[in-house]
Amino acid sequence: MASLELTSIAKKYGAVEVMRGLNLKVQDGAFCALLGPSGCGKSTLLRMIAGLETVTEGNIRIDSTDVTHEEPSRRGVAMVFQNYALYPHLTVRQNIGFSLSLAGATKAVQTEKADVVAKMLQLEPLMDRRPAELSGGQRQRVAIGRALVRDPKVFLFDEPLSNLDALLRVQMRLELAKLHQDLKTTMIYVTHDQVEAMTLADQIVVLDKGVVQQVGSPLDLYNAPANRFVAGFIGSPAMNFLAVSADGSDLVLPGGGRLAGAAQGRVVEVGIRPEHVRIVADGAGLIRGTTRVVEQLGNTSFVYVDIPSGTFVVEVAPDATPSPGQSVDLALDMSRLHKFSADGARLAN
């Protein structure tokens, strides 16, 4: 177990700067998810922590030890790769024990440690199989076992569930959560799937274009996004946004609806999550629109409503779902309204 501290990290490929001035502190035993869209630099950051990419500027400390220029195998980290990277010519036992064999451990030690890991991950019946003979979920567990056997201070996961089908992903997510609870080892987890990040992590780092947008707990990010990017990125379906104009102390919505007393000097846009919008009786709402598509999920439904400025998503109870093509009035829960300035910063309510 160890804490991780990144200070003023910058990464350049030639003249192209992909990351600059990144600071991050991950507490000992935390499960930290690096979340962001493709190309935001999350995998690059993970690979720099692993030692697979050089750091252009700044330093990386694991448990107060500067490992910025240390060899990957000497950093006390272990990584689970997106495509597992299991050696196809070795059995599960040999894959798990490979790092021990390189370190010169005896066969007895290798077998003993591999067996402990196998028991933990329920891999015992598979130990003599090769990776080609395993299912996706089993391969994933072997990859975790290979990392586990090294007894690392920090676990690094690079989108480990992205190759699994939806059902298996949920199952493996649960197993990872249990593993973290059992081991209490610091884990850094890269994903572009916010559901994974929200369900697994106790600390989420949202990245965009190599810059940290916000660091916080899943609920912090959901309820109090630091800016428009985080507000739009966290949540599924995404937050609804409306460009507004100020008229005295009121904010005027597209279509003429007014948010009384909501105006603040720099507000140019407001955002509201689908569950904070209600379909109300004709004339009782702020925005009028026409339902276009209805998604029935069983426990809830999402209604996509065409409004003058675009599409608005509304979450409704499954038994109160309007039909497509129906004209509806939408009311907003003013206490849940997020206000943003022109530069995307969130303004206090």
Place this chain on the structure above:
Amino acid sequence: MSVTSTSRRRIETGAVLLTALTAICALLWFFPIYWAIITSLRFDQDTVTDFALFPKSPTLSAYIFTIENSNLLRWYFNSTVTSVTITIITVAMAACTGYAISQLSFPGRKLLWWTILASFMVPVSALIVNHFIIIAQIKLLNSYAGIILPMLLHPVTVIVYKQFFDGLPREFREAAVMDGATEFQLLFRIFLPMNWGVTTALAIITFIGAWNSFLWPFLAAQDETMMTVTVGITAVQDAYGVAYGRVLSGAVLAGLPVALAYLLFQRRVTQAITLSAGIKG
């Protein structure tokens, strides 16, 4: 319905014709080999008089004569020593070079790669005089080293290895690096064992090429005791004039190991040819 059966009949006729044509081509190709084998099984006086498809009274006399009156066993030994050595060194060097060019970053890497590609463009026969002069100057003619050294130049093998290593996902390397593997361990414990098929295939075609090579061993080994089997059988011809049965028995004996190697490792040889086809083509 009738259209379907007509087109099916057409396809079947086409398939029969194609099969027949292939069989005829195979027979045309195989006939000289067959003729060499049955001629080597005739008495010497019958080789120019008996043209039957199978000898009336087959004999192994030509083989017995060739074995008893030539250094054939010695030539076999020489061929084995040189071919095996060439195979081992060539494949090992090519694997290391291909790995270095594909996976490592070092000054001059691109220059090395282009040099290897350029050397591939130069036919061996264009270098043979230079080779002969150098080997003669360092006094290695009539020695195993003299035969082997110039035959270690195999750019195609390096190119095939580089392409193979290029095609492996980088995560294998990274996982091994994180496990603490050195470059040597990466090559010999991960990359090569991951697909021994490539190495086996390249080893087989290198062995066959070395065994069948004639021009350089012919120049480098002038002493009969240092000749390889392909060179040696020409000495049989020279010593005993045009004795077709004996000459062809020597040829059959010379080609036998390669034919056996091909029969045993047919799939691997085909794989090797496929691997290098894009390059040779």
